[in-house]
Amino acid sequence: MANPFYRRDVISTRDMTREEMDLLFNATDRIRGMNMQERLSLCRGRVLCYLFFEPSTRTRLSFEAAMASIGGSSIGIASGKESSMEKGESLVDTIRVVDSYSDVIVLRHRMDGSARLAAEVASNPVINAGSGAEEHPTQAMLDLYTILKEKGRIDGLRIGIVGDLKYSRTVYSLLYALAMYRVDVHLVAPPLLRIRRESLYAMDSLSIREHDSIDEVVDTLDVIYVTRIQRERFPDAQEYEKVKHSYVIDDRVLARARSDAIVLHPLPRVDEVAYHVDSDARARYFKQASYGKDVRAALLALMINAIPPV
Amino acid sequence: MSEEQLLVRRIREGTVIDHIDAGKALLVLRALGITGREGSVVTVAMNVPSVKLGKKDIIKIEGRLLAADETNKIALIAPKATINIVSDYRVREKRRVELPDEFIGVFNCPNPSCISNSERSVASRIEVLDKEKQKLRCWYCRRILEANELISSIH
Numbered sequence: 001m002a003n004p005f006y007r008r009d010v011i012s013t014r015d016m017t018r019e020e021m022d023l024l025f026n027a028t029d030r031i032r033g034m035n036m037q038e039r040l041s042l043c044r045g046r047v048l049c050y051l052f053f054e055p056s057t058r059t060r061l062s063f064e065a066a067m068a069s070i071g072g073s074s075i076g077i078a079s080g081k082e083s084s085m086e087k088g089e090s091l092v093d094t095i096r097v098v099d100s101y102s103d104v105i106v107l108r109h110r111m112d113g114s115a116r117l118a119a120e121v122a123s124n125p126v127i128n129a130g131s132g133a134e135e136h137p138t139q140a141m142l143d144l145y146t147i148l149k150e151k152g153r154i155d156g157l158r159i160g161i162v163g164d165l166k167y168s169r170t171v172y173s174l175l176y177a178l179a180m181y182r183v184d185v186h187l188v189a190p191p192l193l194r195i196r197r198e199s200l201y202a203m204d205s206l207s208i209r210e211h212d213s214i215d216e217v218v219d220t221l222d223v224i225y226v227t228r229i230q231r232e233r234f235p236d237a238q239e240y241e242k243v244k245h246s247y248v249i250d251d252r253v254l255a256r257a258r259s260d261a262i263v264l265h266p267l268p269r270v271d272e273v274a275y276h277v278d279s280d281a282r283a284r285y286f287k288q289a290s291y292g293k294d295v296r297a298a299l300l301a302l303m304i305n306a307i308p309p310v
Numbered sequence: 311m312s313e314e315q316l317l318v319r320r321i322r323e324g325t326v327i328d329h330i331d332a333g334k335a336l337l338v339l340r341a342l343g344i345t346g347r348e349g350s351v352v353t354v355a356m357n358v359p360s361v362k363l364g365k366k367d368i369i370k371i372e373g374r375l376l377a378a379d380e381t382n383k384i385a386l387i388a389p390k391a392t393i394n395i396v397s398d399y400r401v402r403e404k405r406r407v408e409l410p411d412e413f414i415g416v417f418n419c420p421n422p423s424c425i426s427n428s429e430r431s432v433a434s435r436i437e438v439l440d441k442e443k444q445k446l447r448c449w450y451c452r453r454i455l456e457a458n459e460l461i462s463s464i465h
């Protein structure tokens with residue numbers, strides 16, 4: 001079987017097929033089943049270069065941990081502030097320079113389309129680790145893997161996505177990926193932060209319903225996916241205070257949720273998932289982060305062709 | 311000689327772009343990248359009475375024979391334009407404009423957060439997904455774009 005990930009850019013979940021998603025999840029399972037020796041031999045001597053022009057400690061650490069777990073190493077820039085970007089060097093120039101230092105480039109950048117540009121310039125494959133308000137495909141991959149592992153399936157589930165849907169790139173990548181499955185999606189957001197419908201073109205196969213409050217649907221959901229609502233998105237603080245409880249997952253909301261529902265969050269959270277929820281068996285967001293490292297390790301190993309695609 | 315022909319002199323060799331929607335001639339020049347610094351004679355006539363369009367603009371570019379992939383750059387701005395390629399005072403070729411598969415460097419992406427607007431060395435790239443419905447998309451940021459927002463981006 002040919003490896004569809006070999007030297008391939010990972011820019012958007014729209015570019016992926018369900019078969020490729022299955023292949024990635026299968027590779028993730030295999031890597032999780034390996035002993036340390038086997039894992040470390042996969043990408044020995046290989047180098048990942050991360051360029052985080054917009055800082056994100058968690059995503060960067062997850063990629064670094066993933067690469068270390070398969071024997072490779074990571075170099076890079078952790079924040080745009082310390083880089084030549086601040087001095088006006090173009091993204092194109094930066095990519096050209098680091099392209100020769102590494103096997104894979106992992107890019108986070110505040111502009112939409114930045115990863116696509118980087119991939120156009122680099123000869124080595126580029127992973128989009130967040131491009132503007134556009135996409136964050138590896139987050140969606142690990143979200144789906146988590147759902148698969150924790151619920152046993154993806155098809156047939158009712159998935160609620162709560163919070164800032166307008167500016168959350170994670171949500172777009174997730175919706176594009178969910179369009180490959182037969183799921184019912186329920187979007188819950190304040191009117192100001194509803195999904196950008198124009199970004200959902202060519203997704204007629206996905207059933208999407210919108211709601212103003214989590215209370216309208218929480219009792220029917222299999223998956224409650226929560227994203228952060230940033231205060232800065234609101235014209236004034238009062239407005240924010242007025243709506244925020246409608247999008248917070250706490251004991252009151254969980255009391256109405258199904259007993260077998262799972263709560264996910266791409267992290268970091270602020271207060272949209274109450275801390276006391278952590279001890280609820282339905283909270284799976286830390287597990288999600290742990291799976292994330294393994295999914296990224298599998299993706300890297302496939303891109304480097306270090307693991308056969310079975 | 312009709313009044314219309316008198317307005318703009320005949321040219322020996324070059325390209326005549328006729329049936330441009332009235333008022334769009336300067337945008338057409340912008341889209342074609344013609345600034346006047348090329349040195350050749352460029353004649354622009356605006357609001358010329360026209361049987362078909364009521365009013366129209368005409369551009370004559372002397373000494374340059376524009377190929378279809380160049381003149382197709384104006385297909386969004388002046389969809390009804392006709393292109394006449396002239397040599398030895400005769401029209402050797404007459405054609406319409408057609409939407410290309412993509413526009414490179416013609417428009418600016420209207421999304422201010424698009425990387426194509428912030429990288430100096432990058433030319434914008436607008437894909438035409440559906441020629442009939444005029445469905446357009448920025449290749450970089452993947453926004454679906456309206457013809458009007460693109461046209462106003464080159465003002």
Ligand SMILES: [Zn+2]
Nearest residue numbers: 419424448451
């Ligand atoms: Zn764009």
